[in-house]
Amino acid sequence: MQVKYSYLDRQYADADVEAYIEDIRALAKTGDFTLGYPVQQFEDRFSILTGQHVVGAASGTAALVLALRGLGIGPGDEVIVPCNTFVASAGAVSMVGATPVFCDVMDDFTISTASAQQAVSENTKAIVAVHLTGTMADMQGVMAVARRHDLYCIEDAAQAMGARYLGMPAGWHGDAAAWSFHPLKMLNVWGDAGATTTLNPVLDEEMRLLRNHGLKTRDDAVIFGDNLRISSLQAAIACRALERADWARAERRKRAHQLTDLLGDLYPRVKTPVHGPGVEPVYATYVLRVENREALRDYLLKQGIEVKVHYPRPLHLQTVGLEMGYREGQFPVAEGQAHQILSLPCHEFLTDSEIAYMSDQIHGFYR
Numbered sequence: 001m002q003v004k005y006s007y008l009d010r011q012y013a014d015a016d017v018e019a020y021i022e023d024i025r026a027l028a029k030t031g032d033f034t035l036g037y038p039v040q041q042f043e044d045r046f047s048i049l050t051g052q053h054v055v056g057a058a059s060g061t062a063a064l065v066l067a068l069r070g071l072g073i074g075p076g077d078e079v080i081v082p083c084n085t086f087v088a089s090a091g092a093v094s095m096v097g098a099t100p101v102f103c104d105v106m107d108d109f110t111i112s113t114a115s116a117q118q119a120v121s122e123n124t125k126a127i128v129a130v131h132l133t134g135t136m137a138d139m140q141g142v143m144a145v146a147r148r149h150d151l152y153c154i155e156d157a158a159q160a161m162g163a164r165y166l167g168m169p170a171g172w173h174g175d176a177a178a179w180s181f182h183p184l185k186m187l188n189v190w191g192d193a194g195a196t197t198t199l200n201p202v203l204d205e206e207m208r209l210l211r212n213h214g215l216k217t218r219d220d221a222v223i224f225g226d227n228l229r230i231s232s233l234q235a236a237i238a239c240r241a242l243e244r245a246d247w248a249r250a251e252r253r254k255r256a257h258q259l260t261d262l263l264g265d266l267y268p269r270v271k272t273p274v275h276g277p278g279v280e281p282v283y284a285t286y287v288l289r290v291e292n293r294e295a296l297r298d299y300l301l302k303q304g305i306e307v308k309v310h311y312p313r314p315l316h317l318q319t320v321g322l323e324m325g326y327r328e329g330q331f332p333v334a335e336g337q338a339h340q341i342l343s344l345p346c347h348e349f350l351t352d353s354e355i356a357y358m359s360d361q362i363h364g365f366y367r
Ligand SMILES: *Cc1c(COP(=O)(O)O)cnc(C)c1O
Pocket: 059, 060, 061, 062, 085, 086, 088, 089, 130, 132, 156, 158, 159, 179, 180, 181, 182, 192, 193, 194
C-alpha cells in the first residue's frame, strides 16, 4: 500500500473544481485584479470565521511582515522566536530590520515561556508565538511574559487554521495573528496568499496602508509602504476553499484521534502529540516523537508510507543561526526533538485502511 503525504490530488478530485474555474472566469470578465471585490469578499468571510479585522496579504510571510511593521518593529529591536519552526517565523523579523532571538520549545512543540522569559533583554519588543503543527501555544503564559516586559505578541498562525485556545482562534490573545494559505497549509490556494488578523482597528488601518504603498487614496501616500497585497485571483480561490474549512477541521481531528488511539500502546517508544490545557489542536501536521527515528523513517518509507520530518534542524543550528553565534546545546528540548520527530500523513482524506496500515507497520517495526 502507498500512503502519500500530500492530499491535494484528492482534494481536487473531490471538490468541485468546476466551481473554482467558474469563479475565475467570472473574475476575468470583471478585470478586478488589484484588491477589489474578491479581496473584500475574502476578508469579510475570514473576518466572520476569526472574529477579527482581516488584512489579506501576499503570503504568510508577508502577513508576518505586516504585523511586525504595523506594530512599529524595526532596526535595533529584538523579537523572540522559538527555534523549532519554519524559517519564515524568524525570516520575517529579519526582513523588517529587527533581530530574531531564539528560545526553546516544550513537548507540544510550541514556545517555552520559561525559555522566552530568559531571552528578554532591554531591546526586546515582541514575541512570536508559533502555533506549530496546529497546536496553540500557551497563550496565557506567553501574554504574562509579554505584559511583564511590555512586549507585543504576534501569533504565527500559518499552521493554526481552525485551532482554538480557550475557545478562541489565533489573534484573540496576542496583538495580531499571521495566517498562510500556501498549498501545504490547511486552507490552501493555487499559489501564495496569507492574511493578518487583529482586534485592534488602529493596527488594522496601519497594515492596510503598509500592504499597498502607504496609499490612503489613489494619489496620496501617507507613509512609505510596500506591495504585499493578496492576489485577487487567490482571494477568489480562498473564498471558495473556505467553504470546506469546518468540514476539513473536523475530519482531520477525527483521523488524528484514531491514530493516537491506535498508537497509544507503544508508549514510551512512540509518543503521540500532546497539547496544553484549553487547547483544541487541528493537526496541520501529525508529529510523533519516536525511539530510533532514522530506522523507523527508513522502514516506513520502504513500506510505502511517505513520512516527513518537521523540521530536521532547529533554526539556531541552520547556517544562518550558527552565523549569528548560536551553538548546539543551547536549546536542549528542540535539539532532542530534532532526532525524535516524525510526521505521518494525516489529513481529511485519509482512509480507515490507510490508518490501519500505518499503525500495523509502526507496530511491526517495534515488535
Ligand atoms: C508556512 C509557514 C509560514 C510562511 O507562510 P508562507 O505563506 O509560505 O509565506 C510561516 N510560519 C509557519 C509556522 C509556517 O508553517
